Amino acid sequence: MAIFERFTRLKSASRFLQYTTALCPAHSWAPTRGPLLRPAGWIQHRCVHGERSEASSAAPPRRPFSQVTPADLDFFRQLLPGRAITDPDVLESSNVDWLKSVKGNSEVLLRPKTTDEVSRILSYCNQRNLAVSPQGGNTGLVGGSVPVFDEIILSTALMNQILTFDSISGILTCQAGCVLESLSQYLEEQDFIMPLDLGAKGSCHIGGNVSTNAGGLRLLRYGSLRGTVLGLEVVLADGRVLNCLATLRKDNTGYDLKQLFIGSEGTLGVITAVSILCPRKPKSVNVAFLGMLQYFLTFQACRGMLGEILSAFEFLDASCMNLLEKHLKLTNPITESPFYIVIETAGSNAAHDEEKLHNFLEKVMTSSLVTDGTVATEEAKIKALWSMRERITEALRHDGYTYKYDISLSVEKIYDLVTHMRERLGDRAQNVVGYGHIGDGNLHLNITSPSKDPALLAAIEPYVYEWTSQYQGSISAEHGLGLKKRNYIYYSKTPEAVTLMGNIKAMLDPKGILNPYKTLPDDIC
């Protein structure tokens, strides 16, 4: 097994860099369009559904919600002693998103500890017609987790209790404000892991993860939160508590109401507790970094030969590698190739996993599918190999202004978009690169320029959305719509679907107080 011994030492990814892996998707509109939070910069888009629609990431005008009065503050202070915050310094960080691309002007931050408190807050706000912006770890990338105007910020930060864990079934129940990394640490002590892992795990809340249907690195293996979340407790806009906090793998008694709240970005209710099915901690983890001419056949061989132990299949192209070498001085651990793949295996028997991986590598290298490769089994070396994938975002930052897109497509089509954009943009772009969770059909297309370039942007958009829509892709694979992408929804959803979304919103939140200006397009709300 010579290939197991061939390993080039690389710098480990720092904590910070792991965090920045969540930076990849499209969130570059705000800086390119007029002043933030003003209804400026409307862009004409030709919708591939045959209609022309106006779409923009800029905020619409403030809706006629009430404004917070001293009497309202008295109510909040009485309900939440010491936890109804009006100090501008404390509010500062809650008013701005992690990317510092959207900034609200909220003057009230509420920190409930219990579901009952959330219920009383929403009941009051609904009666008073006060808008509310629910907030978890505020690590979202589409402006979904901060107020747009003066919405009251409802933080889950103090709702951070683990309620139960069943080590037989692996089912965890906890409050919505538990930090993902804290839950992971708790579970690892009990020989389990969370079914999701994100770059932002040190800050993000499980309630926010569920509200945004977060994807991340483990989706290929453990599936989406729609399968692993077993139950939710949700407070509706009028304060009613919807207890669907089941801890059962199977329950076919009526409509699965919790699904309405998974991925609806806090626009339909505030998630206050979550039950989730957690897998056992794998006993063995291996990582391989491979170079190849094309990835289709390798992916097929990989699924066939690594089967049940495959836990990640990530890719980057040669342009990404050039940027890693140029800006971060990373050394390519293998010979140059058009494509590079990071494969991770996770299993219950180290010898078996290594043998499977060895057989796979032998096959793909013998058949010339893979041109070169290296493998790591130790934790430090695994982190080093992962950094070739995780530090791309950092390398892109050094390359100039970056236009970022987070696209879902069939695996066959996924790289065609990068090729098309390269051909279309020619010398107008500095670099056009592709990387991402290819095992999930999720491409991160990034286009760099020495500085902001409206002409380049016009050449990218709406072409990139039209192209994606033409091939039945999604314009937001994993980060939702939030404020920034709400008006691009028609590229991925039919008008009938968007209308039905509006009906659901109107049914559950008739006054529209929950996370206004998010998720739904301006022509619906």
Place this chain on the structure above:
Amino acid sequence: MAIFERFTRLKSASRFLQYTTALCPAHSWAPTRGPLLRPAGWIQHRCVHGERSEASSAAPPRRPFSQVTPADLDFFRQLLPGRAITDPDVLESSNVDWLKSVKGNSEVLLRPKTTDEVSRILSYCNQRNLAVSPQGGNTGLVGGSVPVFDEIILSTALMNQILTFDSISGILTCQAGCVLESLSQYLEEQDFIMPLDLGAKGSCHIGGNVSTNAGGLRLLRYGSLRGTVLGLEVVLADGRVLNCLATLRKDNTGYDLKQLFIGSEGTLGVITAVSILCPRKPKSVNVAFLGMLQYFLTFQACRGMLGEILSAFEFLDASCMNLLEKHLKLTNPITESPFYIVIETAGSNAAHDEEKLHNFLEKVMTSSLVTDGTVATEEAKIKALWSMRERITEALRHDGYTYKYDISLSVEKIYDLVTHMRERLGDRAQNVVGYGHIGDGNLHLNITSPSKDPALLAAIEPYVYEWTSQYQGSISAEHGLGLKKRNYIYYSKTPEAVTLMGNIKAMLDPKGILNPYKTLPDDIC
């Protein structure tokens, strides 16, 4: 590996018996209560939510829908030449459910081939206020797939085309009327399998599977349809076509509308096409049949040591074994034990899988968790071992009249219900047995009596539902509510949740024409 060689030859399960494995859940009310399809036999239940509610599996009065006129028949015959059936002989089998426990009086059976035809049918029926009973393979067990009165039967039987299959991603797209077994055969030729497997696979339609959120034997490994179904095409009550037929693993552009239709039993829309993520066909399958004093620790050890290759963990108790021996003359392949477990592994490397299984067996037998066991790797022997689990329903039929319950509970609690019922019923019951998908927390509790026994039934119900509700269980783990269980919903759902279900129904089907009298309790519709 001596244990691998120790195998007692058993009769193979016949095709028929495989089919009857779907018979297990609670569907025994109808024969015990007054005439079918009449609002008779109302039973007083004490609801554990602190309220008293009337609940019954008998049908409520016919709602004031229109009746089919000659003009309606003309419309249907013109739209569907030769496929608008009024022949009573042909209608006979579509009017009655598979268990012959619910019988409708529909005089029209429609067999559309396309989504457009379904759309025109529903648009017309909605305008005319004609009720519609959607029907797939009609293998449901709770009276959900047949008309209750004279509803028009809308069959998906001729919508049986496979639309696309992507052998890289494993994503299949097909019409709703494809038979599950046909899809399985198609996929197996391409080295894939369906992520679900049911006893009724020879008849059931994928659209019906999705509409009822079918569970089955592969749920432990591949998760529920809420994770594996990637897209749906649905015709709404007014004929609008909702195209959410995505073929993407990741799509976070707005609310996941397809989830509304998974498991809603045709009450919110008619599913016309499905896209679903299919796993690779495993290269190696092993089955072990083990005896033990208790199953908790064995389940934990099994999950830890078999990990990613565990594909089934089913159980039966000693009472089940007694019935298999007494009525079917099956021979217990191992020594007598309080509990028996069927473990199946499915993996990509036969040698690895056998070694893992051997290590596990060695550990559990050395530590006395398992008292005896036998293992099969050949297909015929595997089927024979499976028959010890699959033929329990048949054995119960021979034991007398059977009261059947399909309960979801935490794995720790699951057998306590059987013990409690045994203690409670004493000599009044002939046998109280437990078996089921214990790996999923799904118990099939069956209670036999020489004949129908209202006093015994009164001792069972509502106690069994109250007990289940007390421990946050579900009164229908996998077969839905349909007609028979609709009024028991409050044992598993809160009033707030049921009210919200009613709101959703009213929003999507304001006239209530879609599958009336099903899923929602009588006090909501």
